[in-house]
Amino acid sequence: MKRIRPEFRAYMKRIDGFRAGRAPIPLMKAAPAKLERAVRGLNGRQLRKKPARGKWSIADILGHLVDTEVVYGYRYRMALAESGMPIQAYDQPAWAEAFRYRTRDTKRLLRQIKLLRQVNLELVTGVPRGWWKRYGNHSERGRETVRRTLELIAGHDLNHLDQIKGIRKKYGW
Numbered sequence: 001m002k003r004i005r006p007e008f009r010a011y012m013k014r015i016d017g018f019r020a021g022r023a024p025i026p027l028m029k030a031a032p033a034k035l036e037r038a039v040r041g042l043n044g045r046q047l048r049k050k051p052a053r054g055k056w057s058i059a060d061i062l063g064h065l066v067d068t069e070v071v072y073g074y075r076y077r078m079a080l081a082e083s084g085m086p087i088q089a090y091d092q093p094a095w096a097e098a099f100r101y102r103t104r105d106t107k108r109l110l111r112q113i114k115l116l117r118q119v120n121l122e123l124v125t126g127v128p129r130g131w132w133k134r135y136g137n138h139s140e141r142g143r144e145t146v147r148r149t150l151e152l153i154a155g156h157d158l159n160h161l162d163q164i165k166g167i168r169k170k171y172g173w
């Protein structure tokens with residue numbers, strides 16, 4: 001069994017705190033609409049404004065959520081079809097920088113999140129519930145079942161929604 005480093009344990013605990021024990025699927029279904037509401041009324045300048053040096057703008061966060069759906073869609077498929085396979089971590093800030101999400105159309109990013117989430121949820125809810133015990137071996141977090149991955153993504157959504165709300169509050173938008 002892989003020993004999980006303290007910073008990854010702390011991250012998972014923080015993400016679990018957002019979910020607060022709630023079932024992941026209803027939270028995941030609701031997240032795209034909540035994101036749309038969270039950014040409603042913002043202009044391009046506001047969407048691209050970074051709240052601090054080294055922090056993501058709202059557009060960066062939306063791009064990251066597209067990446068998340070792509071990456072986790074693959075991870076669900078690996079765990080369900082080839083349980084026990086390695087799951088590679090990725091450099092999230094490098095992806096956000098490389099793919100220049102601050103320059104992208106945020107309405108398009110929101111549509112992509114919604115569509116990819118729908119595809120991923122159809123996949124995981126379309127298999128027998130017992131399959132959610134299948135897993136991948138994450139390079140940083142060790143063994144992660146499909147169920148655990150869903151829980152983390154549900155909390156991850158809430159974390160980023162909270163960040164968007166925090167940016168709006170900081171600037172009075």
